[in-house]
Amino acid sequence: MNPPRGMRDFLPADKARRERVLAVIRERYRAHGFDEIETPVVEEYGRLHAGIGGDNEKLAYNVLKRGLDAEAIRAAADDPASLTDLGLRYDLTVPLARFYATNRGQLPTVFRSVQIAPVWRAERPQKGRYRQFVQCDIDIIGDASARAEAELIVATLDTLDALKLAGASVRINDRRVLDWMLDTFGFAVDERPGVLITIDKLDKIGPVGVAAELRDRGATTAAVDAFEAFLTRPMTLEFHPYGEAQIRKLLPQGAPDEIVAHLVGIGQAVVAARPGGDGIPLAFDPFLVRGMGYYTGTIFELAHPSVDYSLGGGGRYDGMIGRFLGQDVAAVGFSIGFERIVDLVSADETEGPAAVVLVHDRDVPVHELVAVKAALVASGSRVRLETRTKNLKALLERAAADGYTAFATVGAGTTAATLEVKPLA
Structure with missing residues (x-):
């Protein structure tokens, strides 16, 4: 009687803990001026498979058309897509783009949105990877300046601080930088998607491994040689904090001034917003790729010193909304991995009100029980009534597992004033 593979049930204590973390996330995002929206869990099949969702499109759950008979199914044997007209959303960005295109007349010129909702992907289930999971997205639509990226980064870091996950940082790059580098090294346009897949493995297989894999892929030999020489070049040891010096040191000579200035401006704004921080919480990574095909500019990933994997990421996707409107609209978003973050938050930081x-006993009048309970609830406590059992220890252990922190016994004539509350420890 288990749930479907890759999906989970949450017991009351787990659900309460998740909701308390979500409440903090919502409160911080709202404080930074983002407004929460909601979109349907299903979108049209053609929209979800328009070539803008990257590999996630292959993982989409599709919904069969209603009323199909056996003959129609046989006729579509060579074209399974004709059997479906809807699909479960695999992320929140494609639905947001459709939402904005639909409702733009009722939205401000620069729209800051929050979406917190489940998404579905037909993943191969494994530790930390589920087929249904919650995404927490903030996006800014209508602002092409560095201010948008800075607002997203500051709001995200502030949210982690509020969850007592201080010390987070953001790796940042720009897809235009990657395109410029690949052009500089001499990679042909049609081979670049495969080249980026290999570059994304740099931190796992190293420069030699990347060069070997590129050669195995049949990438342009001269380009691979130039790229390998760049990766293994001697580097000076002086440290540069995030800024123009760091960015230019990590790139080939001649990096486009406009892109460098955009990246520098993001850092300046983030530092101005977090003057009490320990250094600049940004690091330029020229080989940060991120696999989503719709990114057109800045890309970033959220890191925390307690783990060796990303806690979230995002980027600029200025071309996506134009697919629906026929005109490009500036857009950039940041998504935190809720399932990963909730496991890192200390239980002490998610404690709710007194429970x-x-x-x-069975002979206590109902009106007295309800009166005592109502008085405690009015004082801000969470309260559950339980009839005494022979095994009181088991009853209290069950209550503790459900998140209750204290108990009291109620007899005939007991009032809220005479109640003796004891900790469940």
Whole structure:
């Protein structure tokens, strides 16, 4: 009687913990001026498979058309896509683009949105990877300046601080930088998608491994040689904090001034917003790729010193909304990995209000029980009534597992004033 593979049930204590973390996330995003929206869990098949979702399109759950008979199914044997007209959303960005195109007349010129909702992907289930999971997205639509990226980064870091996950940082790059580098090294346009897939493995297989894999792919020999020489070039040891010096040191000579200035401007704005921080919480990574095909500019990933994997990421996708409107609209978003973050948050940081179990005998009048409970609820406590059982220890252990922190016994004539509350420890 298990749930479907890659999906989970949440017991009351787990659900309460998740909701408390979500409440903090929502509160911080709202404080930074983002407004929450909601979109349907399904979108049209053609929109989800328009070539803008990258590999996620291959993982989409599709919904069969209603009323198909056996003959129609046989006729579509060579074209399974004709059997479906809807699909479950695999991310929140494609639905947001459709939402904006639909409702733009009722939205401000620069629209800051929050979406917190489940998405579905037909992943191969494994530790930390599920087929249904929650995404927490913030996006800014209508602002092409560095201010948009800075607002997203600052709001995200502030949210992690509020969850007591201080010390987070953001790796940042720009897809235009990657395109410029690949052009500089001499990679042909049609081979660049495969080249980027290999470059994305740099931190796992190293420069030699990347060069070997590129050669195995049949990439342009001279370009691979030039790229390998760049990766293995001697580097000076002086440290540069995030800024123009760091960016230019990590790139080939001649990097486009406009792109460098955009990246520098993001850093200046983030530092101005976090003057009390320990250094600049940004690091330029010229080989940060991120696999989503719709990114057109800045890309970033969220890192935390307690783990060796990303806690979120995002980027600029100025071309996506234009697919629906016929005109490009500036857009950039940042998504935090809720399933990963909730596991890192200390239980002490997600404690709710006092939670009390009132254990009573069967002969206590109902009106007295309800009156005592109502008084505690009015004082801000969470309260559950439980009839005393022979095994009181088991009852209290069950209550503790459900997140209750205290208990009291209620007899006939007991009032809220005479109640003796004890910790469940």
